[in-house]
Amino acid sequence: xxxxxxxxxxxxxxxxxxxxxxxxxxxxxxxxxxxxxxxxxxxxxxxxxxxxxxxxxxxxxxxxxxxxxxxxxxxxxxxxxxxxxxxxxxxxxxxxxxxxxxxxxxxxxxxxxxxxxxxxxxxxxxxxxxxxxxxxxxxxxxxxxxxxxxxxxxxxxxxxxxxxxxxxxxxxxxxxxxxxxxxxxxxxxxxxxxxxxxxxxxxxxxxxxxxxxxxxxxxxxxxxxxxxxxxxxxxxxxxxxxxxxxxxxxxxxxxxxxxxxxxxxxxxxxxxxxxxxxxxxxxxxxxxxxxxxxxxxxxxxxxxxxxxxxxxxxxxxxxxxxxxxxxxxxxxxxxxxxxxxxxxxxxxxxxxxxxxxxxxxxxxxxxxxxxxxxxxxxxxxxxxxxxxxx
Numbered sequence: 001x002x003x004x005x006x007x008x009x010x011x012x013x014x015x016x017x018x019x020x021x022x023x024x025x026x027x028x029x030x031x032x033x034x035x036x037x038x039x040x041x042x043x044x045x046x047x048x049x050x051x052x053x054x055x056x057x058x059x060x061x062x063x064x065x066x067x068x069x070x071x072x073x074x075x076x077x078x079x080x081x082x083x084x085x086x087x088x089x090x091x092x093x094x095x096x097x098x099x100x101x102x103x104x105x106x107x108x109x110x111x112x113x114x115x116x117x118x119x120x121x122x123x124x125x126x127x128x129x130x131x132x133x134x135x136x137x138x139x140x141x142x143x144x145x146x147x148x149x150x151x152x153x154x155x156x157x158x159x160x161x162x163x164x165x166x167x168x169x170x171x172x173x174x175x176x177x178x179x180x181x182x183x184x185x186x187x188x189x190x191x192x193x194x195x196x197x198x199x200x201x202x203x204x205x206x207x208x209x210x211x212x213x214x215x216x217x218x219x220x221x222x223x224x225x226x227x228x229x230x231x232x233x234x235x236x237x238x239x240x241x242x243x244x245x246x247x248x249x250x251x252x253x254x255x256x257x258x259x260x261x262x263x264x265x266x267x268x269x270x271x272x273x274x275x276x277x278x279x280x281x282x283x284x285x286x287x288x289x290x291x292x293x294x295x296x297x298x299x300x301x302x303x304x305x306x307x308x309x310x311x312x313x314x315x316x317x318x319x320x321x322x323x324x325x326x327x328x329x330x331x332x333x334x335x336x337x338x339x340x341x342x343x344x345x346x347x348x349x350x351x352x353x354x355x356x357x358x359x360x361x362x363x364x365x366x367x368x369x370x371x372x373x374x375x376x377x378x379x380x381x382x383x384x385x386x387x388x389x390x
Contacts, residue, residue, distance in 0.1 A: 005029045006102070006124055008036075008109035010310030013302070016206045019102045019127065020095040026102060026127045032109045033117040038320030040187075043114035046325060047073055047188045054316050054327040055192040056114075061144075070188075077191025078158060084151035084195060085161065087136030092149070094164065097132045099203035100146075100153055104194070107313060113193040114318040114325070122157045122184050129179040134162040134169060145313070145331035146200030154194035159183030197313040201336040205305050208340070209298060212347050216295050219350050220253050223287040224260035226357045227280075231270055231368040234261045236285035249299065250292030257287060281366075283356035290353045297346035304339040355388075362388050 004015045007029030018024035046053050047070045056073060059066035060080060068076055092100075105123035108115050126133070133156045139148035155161030156172035163175045176183060184190075227234060237258040242251045261267050279285065316327040362384055364372040375383030 001025055003027055004102070006032070006105045006109055006120065008032060008106060008111060010306075011102070011106055013206050013210065013305060013309065016099050016102060016203070016309070017210045020099040020203070020207055022095075022098070022130070026105075026124050028105075028117075028121050028124045029109070032120055035109065035111040036113070036115060036117050036120065039111050039114045039318035040116055042318050042320055042323050042325060043189045044187075045323070053325045055196075056189050056316075056325070060192070073188040074186060077186040077188065080191040080195065081151050081154050081158065081186075082160070084147050085155055087139035087148040087152055089136050089138035091164075092135045092137050094132050095207060096200075096203050097135055097153070098127060098130075099207060100135070100149070100199055101127050101133075103199035103202055103309075104150065104153065104197060106309075107197055107199060107311075108193060110312055111320065112312045112317050113314045114189045115193045116187060116190070118184060119157070119186075119190050119194070122181075125179075125181055126156065126163075129175075129181070130165065131156065131172075131175045131179060131181075132164045133172070134164055140200055140333075142201070142333040142337060145195070145197050145315075145333060147195050149200045150195045150197065154191070157184045157194070158186060193314055196315045196331045198308070198331060198333045198336055199313070201333050201340065202305065202308045205301065205336055205340055205343070206309075208343060209301055209305060212298050212343060213295075215347060215350055216253075216291055216298065217256070219291050219354055220256040220287070221260055222354060223284065223291070223357065224257045226361060227257070227261060227284055228264055228266045229361055229368070229370065230280075230284065230366075231266070232280040232284045233271070234258065234264070234267045236280070237261070237288060242288060245289075247292055247296055249295030250288045253291040253295060254288035281356070281360060283353050283360060287353065290349055294346040294350050297342055301339040301343045304335055308336065358384075358388055 002018060002024040004019055004024050004026050006026060019026055043056060046056060050070055054064055057068050057070055058064050059068060101123050105120050109120045133153045135149050135152040140146045152161060156163050159173040159176055161172045162169055163172045165175050237254045242254045313330045315331045316325050318325050360366050361370060362373045372378045373383030373385040375381040
């Protein structure tokens, strides 16, 4: 089995998919302790001096101007996790939770969050033992990062909350004890660093894009099979046509459909027969234009995900070289939100054109002689009628 090393460096989408699906193990890079220590020292020094630093010696959000005594800074981190664990709805699936744990560990390992290496190791340990926090699927703010989901994700690190082990829910404290793991005692800023970020959205995007790319490839193959089934022409997929409108996704979709039809005796049987149809339906001859446009949208979303897989999305951000702790806005989810919404629109278009091909194949008036609804005994059997209607 492949091992993904969490070093703080950029991960690939393939790394995330592998860990999320249980196809790869995770370990902490040997250099992470040295990488995170300078920022941890900056935070510790700020607390010792009594500096006013957001989320370290102040309250959170609307309470940012409320002073918190340095002696209470650590206790405030635990209170933060408890208060923000307010998600509702069905729990997120295991693959998404694994992806969130991996991505949060990578972010904290970059050395701009001010946490100890033990916090990063704790997230990795949950993955290594497949102790998966139960994270309600609703409640993320988005504009302020995935606060509530990450509170649920982080609580098990301190022995609180609920986890799932081999499909069975249990108290986190019991699962940690069973695995020989010790709950963390959080230090200043560590609770905030466990909450602030967009890796929940990023996990959804990476895993969703993996499925979406497979859907587009399957749709190209389905279009080619539909061309055969409906005695349609392969001419609309010729490369010279798509060279005149050079969208990369369109050209690649046409190439895949063309390759699938290569050597087809069915297509060859009516290659020069223009009596049965002067031109084919949009759902057939325009497949590369639609599938390709979807692929180009997914490519844009891929570029967003790739940047995020190497980004610092914490707040405040610690700059060890200067000793600064700067409150900014890298936790904002807008870049991911646009990519997710755009990808959702695109995938819906694949579904739409696919449904139109299905409708044509099932309709005896337009199906080039196929049995009505592909029923083996039309009338007695309804075939795929109701499946398509619904």
